[in-house]
Amino acid sequence: MSASRFSRPDALTARAHNYCPGCGHGIAHRLVAEVIDELGVRERTIAVAPVGCAVFAYDYWNFDVTEAPHGRPPAVATGIKRVLPDRIVFTYQGDGDLAAIGTAEIIHAANRGENFTTVFVNNTVYGMTSGQMAPTTLPGQRTLTTPAGRDPGRDGHPLRVTELVASLDGVVYAARASIATPSGVRTARARLLEAFRHQLAGDGFSLVELLSPCPAGLGMEPVTAAAWVAQELEKYYPVHVFKNGR
Amino acid sequence: MTGRIRKEPAVRFRVIIDASRCKACNLCIVHCPRKLLALGTELNALGYKPVVFRDDGSCTGCGDCYRMCPECIIRIERA
Amino acid sequence: MKHAVQGNRALCDGAIAGGLDAYYAYPITPQNEISAYFSQVLPERGKVFLQAESEIAAINMVFGSAVAGKRALTTSSSPGISLMQETISYLCACELPCVIANVMRGGPGLGNISGSQQDYFQSTRGGGHGDYRMLVLAPAGAMEIFTFARDAFALAEKYRNPVLIVYDGYLGQMLETVDGDPASLAGPLLPTEPPDRSWVLDGASAGRPPRKIRSLLMQEGDLEALNWRLHAKYERMVSAEVRWEEISVEDAEVVLVAFGMAARVCTAACKRLRAEGVRAGLIRPITLWPFPEQAIARAADRVRRMLVVEMNLGQMVEDVRRVVAGRIPVDFHGRPGGSLVVEEDIVAAVRRSGAAS
Numbered sequence: 001m002s003a004s005r006f007s008r009p010d011a012l013t014a015r016a017h018n019y020c021p022g023c024g025h026g027i028a029h030r031l032v033a034e035v036i037d038e039l040g041v042r043e044r045t046i047a048v049a050p051v052g053c054a055v056f057a058y059d060y061w062n063f064d065v066t067e068a069p070h071g072r073p074p075a076v077a078t079g080i081k082r083v084l085p086d087r088i089v090f091t092y093q094g095d096g097d098l099a100a101i102g103t104a105e106i107i108h109a110a111n112r113g114e115n116f117t118t119v120f121v122n123n124t125v126y127g128m129t130s131g132q133m134a135p136t137t138l139p140g141q142r143t144l145t146t147p148a149g150r151d152p153g154r155d156g157h158p159l160r161v162t163e164l165v166a167s168l169d170g171v172v173y174a175a176r177a178s179i180a181t182p183s184g185v186r187t188a189r190a191r192l193l194e195a196f197r198h199q200l201a202g203d204g205f206s207l208v209e210l211l212s213p214c215p216a217g218l219g220m221e222p223v224t225a226a227a228w229v230a231q232e233l234e235k236y237y238p239v240h241v242f243k244n245g246r
Numbered sequence: 247m248t249g250r251i252r253k254e255p256a257v258r259f260r261v262i263i264d265a266s267r268c269k270a271c272n273l274c275i276v277h278c279p280r281k282l283l284a285l286g287t288e289l290n291a292l293g294y295k296p297v298v299f300r301d302d303g304s305c306t307g308c309g310d311c312y313r314m315c316p317e318c319i320i321r322i323e324r325a
Numbered sequence: 326m327k328h329a330v331q332g333n334r335a336l337c338d339g340a341i342a343g344g345l346d347a348y349y350a351y352p353i354t355p356q357n358e359i360s361a362y363f364s365q366v367l368p369e370r371g372k373v374f375l376q377a378e379s380e381i382a383a384i385n386m387v388f389g390s391a392v393a394g395k396r397a398l399t400t401s402s403s404p405g406i407s408l409m410q411e412t413i414s415y416l417c418a419c420e421l422p423c424v425i426a427n428v429m430r431g432g433p434g435l436g437n438i439s440g441s442q443q444d445y446f447q448s449t450r451g452g453g454h455g456d457y458r459m460l461v462l463a464p465a466g467a468m469e470i471f472t473f474a475r476d477a478f479a480l481a482e483k484y485r486n487p488v489l490i491v492y493d494g495y496l497g498q499m500l501e502t503v504d505g506d507p508a509s510l511a512g513p514l515l516p517t518e519p520p521d522r523s524w525v526l527d528g529a530s531a532g533r534p535p536r537k538i539r540s541l542l543m544q545e546g547d548l549e550a551l552n553w554r555l556h557a558k559y560e561r562m563v564s565a566e567v568r569w570e571e572i573s574v575e576d577a578e579v580v581l582v583a584f585g586m587a588a589r590v591c592t593a594a595c596k597r598l599r600a601e602g603v604r605a606g607l608i609r610p611i612t613l614w615p616f617p618e619q620a621i622a623r624a625a626d627r628v629r630r631m632l633v634v635e636m637n638l639g640q641m642v643e644d645v646r647r648v649v650a651g652r653i654p655v656d657f658h659g660r661p662g663g664s665l666v667v668e669e670d671i672v673a674a675v676r677r678s679g680a681a682s
Contacts, residue, residue, distance in 0.1 A: 021294070022269075022271035022272075026316025027315075064526040065537050068388070069415050075377070075386050076392070077389060078389060079347065082390065084527060084528075087393075087528050104379060105378070105382055215271075222271035223273060226314075
């Protein structure tokens with residue numbers, strides 16, 4: 001290649017990101033692009049974007065991307081993959097899209113063993129709409145709609161999505177990673193690669209959850225937000241491969 | 247074998263940053279093991295002081311700055 | 326040789342004849358025959374059949390297959406169609422072709438599993454958000470169900486828009502005799518030009534640039550421009566696709582206006598009225614949208630009165646009254662809640678309205 005040891009992946013566009021400083025989406029988008037490039041499947045990739053901050057993901061990837069109604073990417077991805085089974089199809093969803101309004105769709109797509117991959121970006125808040133509680137918000141965590149901290153008595157406990165999904169027979173790969181530190185990013189990349197390898201092999205449904213900082217939603221500086229993810233979030237959501245193989 | 251510690255890296259790298267798109271999130275700065283990155287003094291068009299790379303020849307090209315940059319504006323080249 | 330054809334089965338056979346690639350649906354009475362039949366024949370034909378976890382999932386699977394450039398269908402009944410409204414708005418905004426069939430039951434709410442025409446408003450006035458339209462076809466029997474299902478995919482692709490087929494539960498359940506195999510009776514497929522496929526998401530291969538499908542347009546003026554473009558498309562649909570049938574309207578003094586099953590009962594009522602010396606005619610809208618406004622307006626200039634007959638509390642009658650604009654009296658006879666309108670009541674209603682004017 002060139003003299004560059006690290007440079008923007010081909011599958012990532014040159015367009016400036018609209019995300020807040022320190023937002024994990026930028027890292028997550030790049031990691032997906034790196035994996036798509038490594039597998040050489042850019043030209044047959046079709047992605048389904050969420051409603052949420054990453055609704056504009058189609059501006060940042062050099063492959064076909066469709067919008068979907070909120071929460072419905074797994075159903076849209078099912079509709080794509082069932083008619084174009086040789087394409088690489090993935091959904092990219094936040095915690096509201098996947099774990100709140102889209103819970104039925106993700107569980108059933110995973111349960112059916114749909115042969116696509118879901119990249120689940122968990123940053124514990126609803127960034128796009130100004131920082132409300134998410135299903136993954138921690139107990140005691142202050143958000144726009146939990147000013148006194150999340151009260152499990154009223155709002156329930158946080159959802160551990162990867163563990164839930166891993167329990168389903170149709171799932172071949174369910175793993176969590178954190179993009180809050182460089183070593184986390186390296187692990188995340190490896191787990192994303194494994195997930196997409198499973199799709200290429202036709203093994204069933206694969207999911208990678210990425211613990212990600214949302215500095216604006218958390219009300220922290222980017223470095224502090226990333227540290228909070230590494231120290232607090234990783235305590236509640238173990239960084240682990242919960243299932244690999246059926 | 248002899249126990250001699252190498253002070254110079256075998257291959258040199260340098261970090262190139264697209265300053266126009268830097269949002270000064272500081273993630274690359276805190277994660278550089280050799281402390282070669284720091285906020286600069288010039289404002290870019292976005293209103294941030296972009297990160298500058300201090301090229302003292304000791305960059306090992308570890309890639310952690312690239313890994314943590316949410317804007318994907320870091321390129322690491324052999325020097 | 327006569328064939329016995331069930332309405333819901335005719336929908337299936339028509340869709341297959343029309344090149345159906347994928348079917349997604351959730352069970353709901355009175356259209357479960359459709360998924361039962363498709364579950365047997367579609368896999369045999371190498372086509373996609375999937376029972377979705379909900380109507381919301383089903384219409385979104387249709388969205389996905391449409392994005393991928395394939396011919397996708399979902400069917401449901403009134404409450405299930407209610408669930409699909411958000412995605413219908415998205416389908417129209419993203420200009421995705423697909424076919425949806427609503428076999429209307431009784432309502433509102435959970436209602437009953439009979440047949441009704443309760444979804445005229447839902448079909449023609451959105452139900453989903455925003456300024457969108459669907460081409461709405463209202464068959465009145467098994468042959469029309471077959472033909473419309475067959476032709477709907479090409480129509481959807483012609484306009485890059487969803488096409489909605491609506492009929493009541495009675496038509497869906499009825500077994501009718503048809504004078505032959507519907508496929509051979511239906512006539513040639515609609516001639517259409519090969520549709521534009523420059524938007525299909527099938528992978529940015531062979532050097533073509535990546536594409537995106539989306540309806541979020543935040544830049545100043547962009548969303549308004551999309552709306553005007555859709556508007557121009559809908560105007561083209563109004564010019565080219567409106568369909569209706571007229572029976573004995575030329576010399577009529579009273580014209581009935583009805584669609585679907587209600588139109589069949591009105592046809593019988595007209596015969597009886599004619600035999601009793603009342604010059605009755607029938608205008609049967611076949612497209613509920615675009616609505617046959619000119620046909621109604623022309624009749625309003627010539628006849629003395631109209632009677633709109635529906636199996637609801639009065640929905641299409643509002644469109645008829647709007648078009649007639651007070652020139653002649655427009656009365657309404659209807660039965661809501663899944664009840665069938667009957668010939669005797671329609672005849673009596675005509676006589677009552679005649680006595681009043």
